[in-house]
Amino acid sequence: MKTVSRQDLIKITDTEFEIPHLFDPSMRVGARIFTTETMLDEVIKDRSLQQICNVATLPGIQKYAYAMPDIHQGYGFPIGGVAATAIHEEGIISPGGIGYDINCGVRLLSLSLSAHDLMPQLPALADALFQEVPSGVGRSGSCKLTTEELDHVLIHGARAMVDRGIGNEEDLAHCEEEGTLGFAEPANISEKAKLRGIDQVGTLGSGNHFLEIQKVTEIFDPEIAKVFGLELNGVTIMIHCGSRGLGHQVCTDYVDQMVTKLSSWNRALPDKELACAPFNSSEGQQYFSAMCAAANFAWANRHTIGHQVRTACHKILGSSIAVRTVYDVSHNIGKKETHSIGSEKKELLVHRKGATRAFPANHPAVPLAYRRVGHPVLVPGTMGTASYVMVGTEQGLASAFGSCCHGAGRTMSRMQAKKQVRGKELRAELEARGILIRCESDRGLAEEAPFAYKSIEDVTHIVTAAHLARPVAKCVPLAVIKGG
Amino acid sequence: MGNFMAKSVPPFSFAPHTADLELHVSGTSLEELFRNALAGMLSIFEAEIDPTQPATTYPVTLTATSLEQLLVKFLSEALFLNTVHHVTFPKITVSSITPTSLDATLEGQKITRRKPLEIKAVTYHNLEITQRNGLWHATIVFDI
Numbered sequence A: 001m002k003t004v005s006r007q008d009l010i011k012i013t014d015t016e017f018e019i020p021h022l023f024d025p026s027m028r029v030g031a032r033i034f035t036t037e038t039m040l041d042e043v044i045k046d047r048s049l050q051q052i053c054n055v056a057t058l059p060g061i062q063k064y065a066y067a068m069p070d071i072h073q074g075y076g077f078p079i080g081g082v083a084a085t086a087i088h089e090e091g092i093i094s095p096g097g098i099g100y101d102i103n104c105g106v107r108l109l110s111l112s113l114s115a116h117d118l119m120p121q122l123p124a125l126a127d128a129l130f131q132e133v134p135s136g137v138g139r140s141g142s143c144k145l146t147t148e149e150l151d152h153v154l155i156h157g158a159r160a161m162v163d164r165g166i167g168n169e170e171d172l173a174h175c176e177e178e179g180t181l182g183f184a185e186p187a188n189i190s191e192k193a194k195l196r197g198i199d200q201v202g203t204l205g206s207g208n209h210f211l212e213i214q215k216v217t218e219i220f221d222p223e224i225a226k227v228f229g230l231e232l233n234g235v236t237i238m239i240h241c242g243s244r245g246l247g248h249q250v251c252t253d254y255v256d257q258m259v260t261k262l263s264s265w266n267r268a269l270p271d272k273e274l275a276c277a278p279f280n281s282s283e284g285q286q287y288f289s290a291m292c293a294a295a296n297f298a299w300a301n302r303h304t305i306g307h308q309v310r311t312a313c314h315k316i317l318g319s320s321i322a323v324r325t326v327y328d329v330s331h332n333i334g335k336k337e338t339h340s341i342g343s344e345k346k347e348l349l350v351h352r353k354g355a356t357r358a359f360p361a362n363h364p365a366v367p368l369a370y371r372r373v374g375h376p377v378l379v380p381g382t383m384g385t386a387s388y389v390m391v392g393t394e395q396g397l398a399s400a401f402g403s404c405c406h407g408a409g410r411t412m413s414r415m416q417a418k419k420q421v422r423g424k425e426l427r428a429e430l431e432a433r434g435i436l437i438r439c440e441s442d443r444g445l446a447e448e449a450p451f452a453y454k455s456i457e458d459v460t461h462i463v464t465a466a467h468l469a470r471p472v473a474k475c476v477p478l479a480v481i482k483g484g
Numbered sequence B: 001m002g003n004f005m006a007k008s009v010p011p012f013s014f015a016p017h018t019a020d021l022e023l024h025v026s027g028t029s030l031e032e033l034f035r036n037a038l039a040g041m042l043s044i045f046e047a048e049i050d051p052t053q054p055a056t057t058y059p060v061t062l063t064a065t066s067l068e069q070l071l072v073k074f075l076s077e078a079l080f081l082n083t084v085h086h087v088t089f090p091k092i093t094v095s096s097i098t099p100t101s102l103d104a105t106l107e108g109q110k111i112t113r114r115k116p117l118e119i120k121a122v123t124y125h126n127l128e129i130t131q132r133n134g135l136w137h138a139t140i141v142f143d144i
Helices: A037-043 A048-055 A115-132 A147-156 A158-163 A169-173 A191-197 A222-228 A244-265 A282-317 A394-400 A414-420 A423-432 A442-447 A456-465 B030-043 B067-085
Strands: A010-013 A016-019 A030-034 A064-072 A079-086 A105-114 A210-219 A234-241 A323-330 A332-341 A344-353 A355-357 A376-379 A387-392 A403-405 A436-439 A469-482 B012-015 B021-027 B056-063 B087-098 B101-113 B128-132 B135-143
Touching: A016 A048, A030 A048, A037 A064, A048 A064, A048 A079, A064 A403, A064 A456, A079 A332, A079 A355, A105 A115, A105 A282, A105 A376, A115 A210, A115 A234, A115 A282, A115 A436, A115 A469, A147 A158, A147 A191, A147 A282, A158 A169, A158 A282, A169 A282, A169 A323, A191 A244, A191 B067, A222 A387, A222 A469, A234 A282, A234 A469, A244 A282, A244 B067, A282 A323, A282 A332, A323 A355, A323 A376, A344 A355, A355 A376, A376 A403, A376 A456, A387 A456, A394 A403, A403 A456, A414 A442, A423 A436, A423 A442, A436 A442, A456 A469, B012 B030, B021 B030, B030 B067, B030 B087, B030 B135, B056 B067, B067 B087, B067 B101, B067 B128, B067 B135
Parallel strands: A030 A064, A436 A469
Antiparallel strands: A010 A016, A016 A030, A064 A079, A079 A344, A105 A234, A105 A323, A210 A234, A210 A469, A332 A344, A355 A403, A376 A387, A387 A469, B012 B021, B021 B135, B056 B101, B087 B101, B128 B135
């Protein structure tokens, strides 16, 4: 496929651009990118637009291959990519289009005290969270599972943890899919994947995964914020992580299996990382059931971390403080969903790779607690800026299958970021701004420097202007806890 | 790009990639290419070991439909062993290698200290293995 240049993009609106399917004969549909003229100049520098055009070649793809405003170069799919395939029209499922960190996502908790009242205890709470939630590489979780118990987690997700006395029913009610996808089959998960995951429930990992204590500094929609349980100057705690080694191995296993089959299926792909199988083939079904199991593992993981956070809060702030789950939403997943395509309703497999589901009010997949307003859409920013709680719109559901950005989106490689700032300096700079840092690695901190990302304000502005979602509340970091 | 060893053609180096890590590796033979790719991947951890401790050997026997798949499978296997057993591999003995098969033994040493950076997976993205002027070259993107 030829290189995408600025002239290949057609402006649809101020925040939506198209690369028509005629750009390359292999494209089955066009690509739509939610961005602005200014941000496009940045986006065009890496290979992300090539990657979204590659996605547009996948069999069964419907409407457009979409890119959210936080788009950046990934492997196979760009990060911020959304592709829906029609499962009854030989549409495919692609493990690389979901990602190695299956059901990487965000959970938000809210505390029943004000940021003002928390401040004297903030350092102690940050220390307790750093201690209570294992992070970094090679650390086991406190939850020891037998192989039978692990299978139970793979089938029942977060529900399996409630059965063990960890967390509560309200945590489940405030989670996408109530923390359990039904099609999970542990027998389709390799022993290797199980070995990688068996001691990792309740662990954060490293890289861009984090825990953050935040203050709600702005409310944009008071009525919806109230339904979400968010108040001005309130305290929230955000958890970002996924399915750990188990999910990484599941994706590795199935990409390998599908790459092996590619030649026998006589399927040429612009990038082998897009290796895929028809959703309704035995390979497609096997991977989907394994992905659902890995997604359940991720929900059990974030649910357990939520419980550990609650324990730490009670230890430091007293047991009268309520710590409730606002919501938990995935941003690396493939979901079976029904959407309108023209005048038809079609059953689709929606790949969201670095993209968050954003279903509006009255959608049947929105948990009952939020059905009246739409579920919270959690958009983490960088450790020096802000995160947003948003809510989906009818227009977003009609245009991009009810999808939204998943964060700010990197603009700079980790290598470049490290060259531009030393971890120690960054730590001092953030602490001078009143943000506590608990991170064992200065280098890991530098790799995640705020300047290595797009502006979260710009990204959420595009999301709002393009009617993908609208802001409900803004939360700024008070303390960041990371493994490395 | 940073070099690992002072040689006219470095065995491996890294190039910037927005979200992930891109390794460029070369070798005079397939065996050397695979050996250097393993060394490149393991260098990401900056692992320290206690050499007085005994090594554990891990036999690795793989078949693949292509050379590219063989390299991904080899590195993925080493990554799996690294993750589960917390080992790095200062020594590898290759008994046989063809473009579609590999028989090798990895000698694993327990890691005593390492950089807290996790490699999630070895990807096929932009994976290219070429032979130019008697040297094998490969580009591998790791999801981190």
